[in-house]
Amino acid sequence: QSIVMEVESYIRFYNYKRSHSGIDYLTPNEKYQQMQKVA
Numbered sequence: 001q002s003i004v005m006e007v008e009s010y011i012r013f014y015n016y017k018r019s020h021s022g023i024d025y026l027t028p029n030e031k032y033q034q035m036q037k038v039a
Contacts, residue, residue: 014028015027015028015029016028016029
């Protein structure tokens, strides 16, 4: 069960904390929120 928690923790980090150079150094969540405003 602890491995599941570790993977979930990394996914949260990847989507909400880690900036991505391919999307102008935003987090995936920030990019998603930005695109929701446009739509």
